[in-house]
Amino acid sequence: MSEKIATRVAYGQALAEIGHDENIVVLDADLSGSTKTSEFKKKYPERHFNIGIAEANMMAIAAGLASCGKTVFASTFAMFAAGRAFDQVRNSIGYPHLNVKIGATHAGITVGEDGASHQAIEDIALMRSIPGMTVVSPADAVSTNALVKQAAKMVGPVYLRFGRMDVPVIYSADTKFELGKGITIKDGKDVAIVANGFMVSQAIQAAEMLAKEGISARVIDIHTIKPIDAEIIIKAAKETGAIVTCEEHNVIGGLGSAVAEVLVKNFPVPVEMVGIEDVFGKSGKPADLIEKYGLTPDNIVEKARKVLNRK
Amino acid sequence: MDEMTKKQLKKTATMIRKGIITAVASAGSGHPGGSLSLADILTYLYFKEMNVDPQNPKDPDRDRFVLSKGHCSPGLYSTLAHRGFFPVEDLKGFRQADSYLEGHPNMEMVPGVDMSTGSLGQGISAAVGMALAGKLDKKNYRVYAALGDGELEEGQVWEAAMAAVHYKLDNLTAFVDYNGLQIDGNISDVMNPEPIADKFAAFGWNVISINAHDFDEIEKAVEAAKACKDKPTVIVAHSVKGKGVSYMENQAQWHGSAPKKEQAEQALKELDEYLSGLENN
Ligand SMILES: Cc1ncc(C[n+]2csc(CCOP(=O)(O)OP(=O)(O)O)c2C)c(N)n1
Ligand SMILES: [Mg+2]
Numbered sequence A: 001m002s003e004k005i006a007t008r009v010a011y012g013q014a015l016a017e018i019g020h021d022e023n024i025v026v027l028d029a030d031l032s033g034s035t036k037t038s039e040f041k042k043k044y045p046e047r048h049f050n051i052g053i054a055e056a057n058m059m060a061i062a063a064g065l066a067s068c069g070k071t072v073f074a075s076t077f078a079m080f081a082a083g084r085a086f087d088q089v090r091n092s093i094g095y096p097h098l099n100v101k102i103g104a105t106h107a108g109i110t111v112g113e114d115g116a117s118h119q120a121i122e123d124i125a126l127m128r129s130i131p132g133m134t135v136v137s138p139a140d141a142v143s144t145n146a147l148v149k150q151a152a153k154m155v156g157p158v159y160l161r162f163g164r165m166d167v168p169v170i171y172s173a174d175t176k177f178e179l180g181k182g183i184t185i186k187d188g189k190d191v192a193i194v195a196n197g198f199m200v201s202q203a204i205q206a207a208e209m210l211a212k213e214g215i216s217a218r219v220i221d222i223h224t225i226k227p228i229d230a231e232i233i234i235k236a237a238k239e240t241g242a243i244v245t246c247e248e249h250n251v252i253g254g255l256g257s258a259v260a261e262v263l264v265k266n267f268p269v270p271v272e273m274v275g276i277e278d279v280f281g282k283s284g285k286p287a288d289l290i291e292k293y294g295l296t297p298d299n300i301v302e303k304a305r306k307v308l309n310r311k
Numbered sequence B: 001m002d003e004m005t006k007k008q009l010k011k012t013a014t015m016i017r018k019g020i021i022t023a024v025a026s027a028g029s030g031h032p033g034g035s036l037s038l039a040d041i042l043t044y045l046y047f048k049e050m051n052v053d054p055q056n057p058k059d060p061d062r063d064r065f066v067l068s069k070g071h072c073s074p075g076l077y078s079t080l081a082h083r084g085f086f087p088v089e090d091l092k093g094f095r096q097a098d099s100y101l102e103g104h105p106n107m108e109m110v111p112g113v114d115m116s117t118g119s120l121g122q123g124i125s126a127a128v129g130m131a132l133a134g135k136l137d138k139k140n141y142r143v144y145a146a147l148g149d150g151e152l153e154e155g156q157v158w159e160a161a162m163a164a165v166h167y168k169l170d171n172l173t174a175f176v177d178y179n180g181l182q183i184d185g186n187i188s189d190v191m192n193p194e195p196i197a198d199k200f201a202a203f204g205w206n207v208i209s210i211n212a213h214d215f216d217e218i219e220k221a222v223e224a225a226k227a228c229k230d231k232p233t234v235i236v237a238h239s240v241k242g243k244g245v246s247y248m249e250n251q252a253q254w255h256g257s258a259p260k261k262e263q264a265e266q267a268l269k270e271l272d273e274y275l276s277g278l279e280n281n
Helices: A007-018 A038-043 A055-067 A078-084 A086-094 A123-128 A141-153 A199-212 A230-240 A255-266 A286-292 A297-309 B003-027 B032-049 B070-082 B088-093 B123-136 B155-166 B196-202 B215-227 B261-279
Strands: A024-028 A048-050 A071-077 A100-105 A134-136 A158-161 A183-186 A191-195 A217-221 A224-226 A243-250 A271-276 B064-067 B143-148 B172-178 B206-211 B233-238
Touching (some): A007 A024, A007 A038, A007 A100, A007 A141, A024 A038, A024 A055, A055 A071, A055 A086, A078 A086, A078 A100, A078 A123, A086 A100, A100 A141, A123 A134, A123 A158, A123 A243, A123 A255, A134 A141, A141 A158, A183 A199, A191 A199, A191 A255, A191 A297, A199 A243, A199 A297, A224 A255, A230 A243, A230 A255, A243 A255, A243 A297, A271 A297, B003 B032, B003 B070, B003 B215, B003 B261, B032 B070, B032 B172, B064 B070, B064 B123, B070 B088, B123 B143, B172 B215, B196 B206, B196 B233, B206 B215, B215 B233
Parallel strands (some): A024 A071, A071 A100, A134 A158, A191 A217, A191 A243, A243 A271, B143 B172, B172 B233, B206 B233
Antiparallel strands (some): A134 A224, A183 A217
16 A cells, blocks of 8 residues: 555546547536546547536536536535535436536545635535435545546446545555445454545554454445445444444444444444544644544544444 | 825735735645735725724624635735734644634634635625624624635625625625636636626626725725715725735736745745835835
8 A cells, every 4th residue: 555646636537538438528616626627628628618616507517418418527626516516416417317427526624724614524415315326435546547437437427526635545456346336355254344435544454453453354445325335234244243434524424324224224233433523624734634533543443442342 | 095004004914915925835735826915905904994803803893804715814814913813923823733723714713703714605695694784783884805706706696796785785895806817727718707897787786996906096995885875885906816926926826825935935035125115215
């Protein structure tokens, strides 16, 4: 895990790689250098449109383009994609089930210095509550590349969540990914750590720390929160009997909730959640914020111990 | 405006610009360009016009200011610090985890900040709400807001513009920091909001166009806004993004990037030279 690449960078590269498909149109709201849709723009300027600082407008324009058969990627920060434009995403994209891929970058607290006004910790909760919306939060650059390409091929709305911060590349280039299918990164029998986004690499570290204590932890990447891979979660519950979820999102409404929904209906086991504990973020260096909000391997280890005691 | 007052305002504005550079440079991130273009207006409002008291920042009768273009927090923070709301020294903590000076204005954490902003297009609506409250409560306070010219691309700005006219909010004065630039380049290339003055006029606002860096013009416009009855005023302030730091002026790249150590030193040196020029004549 030496190389580090932000998932937003991988997103921009993936767009540039698939841009030869003339059906693809990319929209941005004055953030193309940050969202990295600028990579697509460099190669295909005639199919990249800057809508200006008007995210709500951008989402409805995306819907119109999609209704005419385009595959549309619309990008801005997660805060404004899911927050500002929620009504437009819900009613113009979600309700008519249009083929719009929302490339939402700068999600979560690792945005850093911009502070809480720009740190979306509610976006997954909002997006997964829209009927028919696929919701994806990839862990690294390799999975981002694959999942963006699959999202482009499938028909229907997809919310793609990316981070600003450089994060470890955890997958080898030949790994197979499938939307809606979780990945067991490491097997284990005592507890299962279910994570997504950059928390997957934190979970891998936590599992290594737990191994030193003689605790065997399974690590699962749920890159697609919706539709969720119930099978892999139920199997983990049956085989380990305890689950810790890890996400860079409010513990209300995100991955932890989605996993709990699967478990209560199928095979209830104790669950502990690592995530933002229902507070707003703040300014600071990403590394400091990761500590402050407990998105650390140490905290995952502590929650693992706690959930083991509840078995 | 008499020459003494004008000279003092120019000095204060330069100190505020120095604070902007210091804050952004020590954070290693932040938005200098639009903070510098707004600095003279902020100076005029907080040091000449607005009824505010650093000892009593939540006084219900105070004038309000909403930085709708919340990314220009360095400009607002430096102004508030120099006005005595908190120590100037604290600007060095800007955007850091152990500081209260959040990347975008936070009204709960920063003394003197009247509205939390950062998501563009919303602050002007909040200012409309404050002005409406002033009318309902029959208070005499005035509400000021600063918008970016790029920010005008947000539809919400025009919803607020309509509401302000509908409710005859003559206690509201909005500034448009017309610096011609946004993140991705010239406003006219990204998504042209022009003609700005005509648009506000069509919505029913009293429109005044000025040079944002001329204290006489700022004063005249603010006074005219106070005299104008039954409608809100917008002051379309033609400005230079990055004003006061030679290498930042009119450069889109300085919208949201911080100067490195040597660059910051050069900026502070230029501002100091301007200050001593003011002293010496
Ligand atoms: C709703 C929303 N969309 C996008 C952004 C990101 N953003 C921050 S500043 C900016 C450009 C603002 O340009 P302008 O209003 O002209 O500001 P100024 O030139 O005065 O700095 C953008 C797009 C934001 N803060 N809020
Ligand atoms: Mg501007």
